[in-house]
Amino acid sequence: MMKTDLTTKIGKLEFRNPVTVASGTFGTKDEYSCFLDYEKLGAIITKTITVKPRAGNSMPRICETAGGMLNAIGLQNKGLDDFLENKIPFFSKIKTPLIVNIAGETTQDFKTLTQALDRQKKVVRALELNLSCPNVEAGGAGHMKKRERILEVIKVVRDHTDLALFAKLSPELGDVLEIARDVIKAGVSGLSLINTLKGMAIDIERRRPQLANVTGGLSGPAIKPVALRYVYEIKKELDVPVIASGGITTYRDALEFLMAGADLLAVGTANFINPQATIHILQGIQDYCKKHGIKQLDEIRGISCLAKNN
Ligand SMILES: Cc1cc2nc3c(=O)[nH]c(=O)nc-3n(C[C@H](O)[C@H](O)[C@H](O)COP(=O)(O)O)c2cc1C
Numbered sequence: 001m002m003k004t005d006l007t008t009k010i011g012k013l014e015f016r017n018p019v020t021v022a023s024g025t026f027g028t029k030d031e032y033s034c035f036l037d038y039e040k041l042g043a044i045i046t047k048t049i050t051v052k053p054r055a056g057n058s059m060p061r062i063c064e065t066a067g068g069m070l071n072a073i074g075l076q077n078k079g080l081d082d083f084l085e086n087k088i089p090f091f092s093k094i095k096t097p098l099i100v101n102i103a104g105e106t107t108q109d110f111k112t113l114t115q116a117l118d119r120q121k122k123v124v125r126a127l128e129l130n131l132s133c134p135n136v137e138a139g140g141a142g143h144m145k146k147r148e149r150i151l152e153v154i155k156v157v158r159d160h161t162d163l164a165l166f167a168k169l170s171p172e173l174g175d176v177l178e179i180a181r182d183v184i185k186a187g188v189s190g191l192s193l194i195n196t197l198k199g200m201a202i203d204i205e206r207r208r209p210q211l212a213n214v215t216g217g218l219s220g221p222a223i224k225p226v227a228l229r230y231v232y233e234i235k236k237e238l239d240v241p242v243i244a245s246g247g248i249t250t251y252r253d254a255l256e257f258l259m260a261g262a263d264l265l266a267v268g269t270a271n272f273i274n275p276q277a278t279i280h281i282l283q284g285i286q287d288y289c290k291k292h293g294i295k296q297l298d299e300i301r302g303i304s305c306l307a308k309n310n
Contacts, residue, residue: 003286004295005295010241013164018263021267025267026045030090043098044091045099045128046099048077051109053082055076068269070200107152111157126163132195164190170195172198176194184240192243196218228256236305250280252284
């Protein structure tokens, strides 16, 4: 029986399939390993790592909304030293390519993270630069909204590693297409689209915002059409690899993103609903390809961008 070749290449990187996990939605190490074999995934993207440990924002910091959720985690993580000491040894035993997501309060932070992770090339295959977290204010991603700072960070990171670099963007930063052009010029290898959209919810009994942080990042099916639109527009305009995230919940969503041109498909909020979502999506893609006689994903990747009426 014919099996579709799901291999996906980005530059020198090769992934056994395009299905990966969106940063911050798949634990920090082995939390999901009782639900699935990590080696079945095309890649693993880590939660954002910062130089110093971060406690994150005050609770409550997540709440459900129609078709999605709001989160204001605030980049809680144990910092770089813990990552090197406790996470790298775990990931070094897994053959799946590891993409490490990093963020910094300063350009120096990004430099420190890059230099340290560049020394882990046997395990770390690429960096995803979180330039767009909506939940960090003082000196954090808030200041990254300034275009010049983003470009400065990319330049410094580029100067200190030859690892593949993906700039994670959000419409919260402004005109995505314009920023995309700038960050590509500054030296990134690809884009990660999209981070969450800033939103809020109010508890009418308490008469207060649901989140202690007041606002948070909206994710899940509610943002899928927005994410799809950006992936489509970017792939139509620019020849650049894209990691797509934004409401990918079923294999049908995944195929829509593939047809819009996405290279990797990052499953986020869906992992909280069904920890095996990635595996079901993968199987669904295989079944669809078999049904339609598709031998390689490139037969359908970006196919919707070719449509004449667009
Ligand atoms: C609880 C939660 C935590 C997240 N943490 C991070 C993070 O640490 N770094 C990051 O770049 N994106 C983070 N994100 C954004 C996701 O990686 C993803 O881009 C976004 O949620 C859209 O995908 P989805 O709709 O499938 O969740 C987080 C999202 C959620 C829901």
